[in-house]
Amino acid sequence: MLAFIANRILSTIPVMAVVAFVVFLLLRLSPGDPAAVIAGDYATAEQVERIRSQLGLDLPIHTQFVSWLGRILRGDLGVSIFSNLPVTTLIAQRVEPTLMLALSTIVFSILVAVPLGVLAAWKANTWIDRAVMVFAVIGFSVPVFVLGYFLIYGFALGLNWFPVQGYRSPFDGLGQFARHIALPTLTLSAIFIALIARITRATVLEVLSEDYIRTARAKGQIERKVLFQHALKNAAVPIVTVIGLGIALLIGGVVVTESVFNIPGLGRLVVDAILKRDYPIIQGLILLFSFIYILLNLLIDITYTFLDPRIRY
Amino acid sequence: MSDLSQPTPEVALARRRAAGWGDLVLRQPLAVSGAAILFCMVLAALLAPAIAPIDPLFLDPLRRLRPPNEINWFGTDQFGRDVFSRVVYGSRVSLIVGASVAVLSIIIGLAIGLVAGYVRWLDVLVMRIMDGLMAIPGVLLAIALVSLSGASLLTVIVAITVPEVPRVVRLVRSVVLTVREEPYVEAAIAVGTRLPLILVRHVLPNSIPPLIVQATYVCASAMLTEAILSFLGAGTPPEIPSWGNMMAEGRLFFPIAPRIVLLPGIALALTILAVNVLGDGLRDRLDPKLAKRV
DSSP: HHHHHHHHHHHHHHHHHHHHHHHHHHHSSSSSSSHHHOOTTTOOOOHHHHHHHHHTTTOHHHHHHHHHHHHHHOOEEEEEOOOOOHHHHHHHHHHHHHHHHHHHHHHHHHHHHHOOOOOOOOHHTHHHHHHHHHHHHHHHHHHHHHHHHHHHHIIIEEEOSSSSSSSOOOOOHHHHHHHHHHHHHHHHHHHHHHHHHHHHHHHHHHHHHSSSHHHHHHHHOOHHHHHIIIIITTHHHHHHHHHHHHHHHEEEHHHHHHHHHTSSSSSHHHHHHHHOOOHHHHHHHHHHHHHHHHHHHHHHHHHHHHTTTTOOO | OOOTSSSOOHHHHHHHHHHHHHHHHHHHHHHHHHHHHHHHHHHHOOOOOOOSSOTTTOOOOGGGTSSSOSTTTBBOTSSSSHHHHHHHHHHHHHHHHHHHHHHHHHHHHHHHHHHHHOOOHHHHHHHHHHHHHHHOOOEEEEEEHHHHHHOOOOHHHHHHHHHHHHHHHHHHHHHOOOOOOHHHHHHHHHHTTTHHHIIIIIIHHHHHHHHHHHHHHHHHHEEEEEEEHHHSSSSSTTTOOHHOOOOOOOGGTTTTHHHHHHHHHHHHHHHHHHHHHHHHHHHHHHHHHHHOOO
């Protein structure tokens, strides 16, 4: 068990190395002189030179990579070119809204999708099942920002139930927080609910044909317990897997949702940085998001061994 | 004299064909309607000048933010441009990006996947690189690539292809790994068939059906990513009417004229839905193993 976990943790190192290398290359791959690009069209030669030495672009490329990697490993993501603030400080300022949005989305999606998937599997090939599946296909196809605008149109502008945009911290009052986070959560959840409901339906459907389900029903177990204790428990591994895969979707979705609802989170930070070509922020945030993705998938792999003791790698 | 109750071969074939089509519509109504919607979109993109005679770039400052009327079916935007024309022309960008990214990433992914699946020492290296690329959020990687190399339709296509390739590589590799254990491949090796021939003759045909299915999903995801990039301001150049650009430009006027944002949104969602539904249908038909799993 411990050996497996240690092994799995070690296996993330080459992946992270590749991520670091790609992120490092991003700046160097861009055609032309990155320092001149950052400085803009109206910069003087001295300004370009200052940015060049600030980014260490005047050093040989392998030296640049080694010193950059060394700083990353010490937790130093560099300094923003435009605001002159450390990237870690900027991340710390913006992390709360993103974290809240991601958490509320994951919790809401699982609460809605898993019962929906179980219901569809239980009522397989009825109109309930078909309705859930049609909803899943639609939820998977409607782009996050399109859905976001429709929800704003209906619930914020039309019915006036929720504010159109913005974010309030839960520490300044839960009511306002809930009112502001409701529409973004609903927007971002659609694709997640579709994904989780689909996989839940498929795996529960498979498990329901197993012998032990027939046994449970034969001994007179009530249907609710058959579904949620016997079937769902055995369907847990694929469901957890798909939640892990969904993390990538979630990160992409957060960036877009924050733009639609004007939420000052990490997504907005990275989009603004990309539009202004603030390389240290771009690099720092892509690294951070990739790191979170790798870490969460590592945790999910480890939870497998608890969910299904047969799994060993 | 021949038996008249027996139809001639031509008639039998025609009947079977007709039954085949009817059967297809009955068995996969969703996939067929997806294909039909997609066909209409392609038609609209090709015949855009005939369907929407108003120039999508024509600015009419006197007719700004007009509601739908008999000249401008979808009304006009904040610069007085015809929204209907722009939606019709916008289909060109989405379809070009979707199709190009699908074809490009399948070709590149197929080449890398075949080699990785068959050359053992390369496999580890290639798959680590692919794992690393997959760990980077695709949308972010694509926006960064576009913004760093300057916006044009070509850079958008390349930037969206890069994050899609690893998924194709994984798929091809998994097919290769199963096929190489098959007895007929063993037999081919035993009689001395060389590696390139084995790949082309045995492995490639086995990877075609799942790849066709994958291509539709890549196409849908590419259209989505293009719209997101344009919407965030780092995608298709703003002078080209694309659905993402229209939504980005219209968002400031959303409370006054929501249709400027919602109409291209509907077109985008409908197109992606059509491609996804078509992909599901193809999957059920071409790749029963995968169909059972999902």
